[in-house]
Every structure is written in C-alpha cells, then in structure tokens.
Amino acid sequence: MRRYQRAEEAAVSELIRLVSPPLFRFLHARTPAREVAEDLLQECWLRIHRARHTYRPDQPLLPWIYAIAHRVWIDHYRRRQRLQSRELAMEELPEGGQLATRASGLSGLLLRQLLADLPASQREVVLLLKIDGLSLDEAARATSSTVGSVKQKAHRAYEKLRGLLGSRVDTV
Amino acid sequence: MKCQDIDRYLDTQSSGLPEEVQAHLEGCERCRRLVEALQSPVTAPEIPPAVESRIENAIRRDLKAVSPLRSERYFVALILGVAALMWVSLAAYGGIRGLRSMSLLQLVAVGFVLLAGTVGLAISLSRRMVPGSRVSLRPGALLLAVGGSFLGVVALLYPWRSEGPFVEWGLLCTGPGLLFSLVPAVAFWLILRRGAILEPASLGALAGFLAGLVGATGLHLQCWVIEAPHAAVWHLAVPVICAVLGYVLGKVIR
Numbered sequence: 001m002r003r004y005q006r007a008e009e010a011a012v013s014e015l016i017r018l019v020s021p022p023l024f025r026f027l028h029a030r031t032p033a034r035e036v037a038e039d040l041l042q043e044c045w046l047r048i049h050r051a052r053h054t055y056r057p058d059q060p061l062l063p064w065i066y067a068i069a070h071r072v073w074i075d076h077y078r079r080r081q082r083l084q085s086r087e088l089a090m091e092e093l094p095e096g097g098q099l100a101t102r103a104s105g106l107s108g109l110l111l112r113q114l115l116a117d118l119p120a121s122q123r124e125v126v127l128l129l130k131i132d133g134l135s136l137d138e139a140a141r142a143t144s145s146t147v148g149s150v151k152q153k154a155h156r157a158y159e160k161l162r163g164l165l166g167s168r169v170d171t172v
Numbered sequence: 173m174k175c176q177d178i179d180r181y182l183d184t185q186s187s188g189l190p191e192e193v194q195a196h197l198e199g200c201e202r203c204r205r206l207v208e209a210l211q212s213p214v215t216a217p218e219i220p221p222a223v224e225s226r227i228e229n230a231i232r233r234d235l236k237a238v239s240p241l242r243s244e245r246y247f248v249a250l251i252l253g254v255a256a257l258m259w260v261s262l263a264a265y266g267g268i269r270g271l272r273s274m275s276l277l278q279l280v281a282v283g284f285v286l287l288a289g290t291v292g293l294a295i296s297l298s299r300r301m302v303p304g305s306r307v308s309l310r311p312g313a314l315l316l317a318v319g320g321s322f323l324g325v326v327a328l329l330y331p332w333r334s335e336g337p338f339v340e341w342g343l344l345c346t347g348p349g350l351l352f353s354l355v356p357a358v359a360f361w362l363i364l365r366r367g368a369i370l371e372p373a374s375l376g377a378l379a380g381f382l383a384g385l386v387g388a389t390g391l392h393l394q395c396w397v398i399e400a401p402h403a404a405v406w407h408l409a410v411p412v413i414c415a416v417l418g419y420v421l422g423k424v425i426r
Binding site: 005041165 | 175176178179182183184202203205206209210212217219220223224226227228230231232234235236237238239240241243300301302303304305306307308309310367368370371
C-alpha cells in the first residue's frame, strides 16, 4: 500500500490481484447479480484510489478497504431503493426469501440458505466475521460500529441460526 | 461449558476446536450444527480478467504519488486550535462578562462539559476522516451524551427562574451564537475535506454540532443571563441548529 501511495506501477497490479478476490467475494455475497458485483468492484477500486492518501501505514489495511466496500454497497443499495421509489431505513435492508440469491457468491448451500433467513444487520456481521474472516475489531471498524454492537448482533445471529438449523432437522 | 460460551468462541475462532468446545459439541446438537454450518468451506468467485485489467488501466491513468494523511493527533490539535482561536478572539472583542457572572462551581462544571464535549467531538471527527477507524460511540450517542451532559449541569447548577423577557433575550443569544459558529464550521469543513468522507450526513451533523458548541461556548463567555431555562433552550439551540444544518448539507453534498 505504501508503494501504491508512492505511485509505483508494479504495486498497483500486485495490490489489485491481492485485494480484488476478497473484495469481490464481499460484494458478490451481498448483491444478487454477478454483473452488478463486477460494477461495484470497479466503483470500489475507484474510491480506494481517490482515498488512498487516507490510509495510514500503521493502521490495519483490511478494515480500511472493507469500510470503503461497505459504503459502496450501501450507496448502491440506497440508489436501487430510490429507483424503486421505496424508503427503507438502513437497519431494514431486505430480508427473507428474496435474499436466497443474495448470498449466491458463497458455496455451501446450507450456509447460503441460512444467511438468507437472517435479518440484514445480523447477516452483515456473520458475513464479515465468518465469510470474510474479519476479527470483531476489524468488523466494527469496517461498519463504523462498536465492537459491542457487532458482538451483540453476532450472538443474536448465532441464536437465530441455531433455531433455523433445528427447524430444518425437525422438518427432515 | 454453555451454548453462550460457544458464541464467544465463534467470536474469536474460525478453525481448530479446543477440547472443551469439542466436549460441548458432542453433547449439544444445536451448537454442533451451528459450528459445522459456519465452518463450511466458502470459495470466492472468479473475477473475469477483463474486469481486473479495466480497473488496473483506470488506476494507472491517474496514478500520482500521494502523502499519507497526517496523524489523528494532528487533526485533533488543528480542530481544537480553531476552537481556541475563536474563543480568544471572542473574549478579546466581546469581553468575558458571562464568566464573571457565574459562580466558581458553575464555571468549572459548565466549562468542563463544554471543553470535554469539544475534545470528544474533535477526536470523533478526526477519526471519521479515515475509513475503517475505530469507533467508540456512534454519532447520535455522542451528540446525545454531550447535549445531555450540558442540560444536566445547567439544570442542576443554574437557578430555575426567568427574570427578563425570555424570547427576546434568547434570540439575542441564539443569533450571535449561530454567527460565532459560522467561522469554525467553515474551518472544520476545510479540515474534513482532506480526509475521505464516507458518511457525509452524519459527519455533517457531528461537525455542525461541534461548530455550534464552539459558538455556544463563546456565548457563555459573554452572556450574563445565568438562568437554567435560558441556557437550556437558547444556548443549546445553537449546536442543535448547526447539527441539523450540517446533516442537511451533508445529504445535499453527497
């Protein structure tokens, strides 16, 4: 990243190859269409490029990148909602059945179905912690939230997942 | 070990099961299924090479060396410097009749709340210039904490009376208070735009509240009306109005 800030051309390719796969997984897990995820990835990189001076070498890189990606996704979501002439608060991102495809970037059918049944704020935290592999602190930084709030959402999500898994077993 | 302990384990671990966790999972089917589901392998989808090269070309076209943003402390000091300069200027031109009208306890308590609020907001603002910074309090909670503390101190230490014309004196305070906030608001905006603003509306509200707080502190230097209703309504109105304006501007500018 320091080399990228110094405008070293080789660093650009290296960074894109290194960071794009987790970024794409992050975006594709939240957006249904692959084409949209690809557009968001490009938008994400443009914002990373514009904000590159704000990265401080003594700070962790992942939360910095995921915070930008998180905002790209939120802006995309709000834009889409405006187009659909609906007003929804951030905490009330779409839930339920229509989200079965939202996690289509993930392999593992069970996890995909389970995540689709979680409320959006809880699903976001589980995705960051368990799919993107962030720590509690990193997930809190990426979502401009506190560690306590992330932990609370994660624990509620785990409890709900237990219930969902139980009901699946019961129905089989 | 209880199921809640498994949640705590899941907070920190993604692979490798300690013995005590394994023992619990053997006896608890709900937790076992949860851990298995969360540890199931996830693969990242392939990115088409054309997309990657498009990104790379776009970045290369605009590749210039940049200096990393200066430290958080630098920006906190800059923001506090603007506030201090404003207060010294107001004291030099308008005097400190307000401070002289207060008792020592009122002076210390109100001064502490206003200064602590200013420092807290300055730290929060300078963190929000950088994506992925650590957040201790959400903006709404921070504004409530500062505003609530001010109200609490005024309600406890100022006399509950209103001897003069409430509205007329109030407007004589809120108007200049808003004017005092204008210079810090512009200065904070110039400082903040050096960072990356991800949430312009909430950042606008925070910056507006801080500018208003600087203005309200200026009012306390000069306002001789030591009455709880006056300070609670007309002095607090300054940061609240500025926060609303900052929020609206942030929404518009985004």
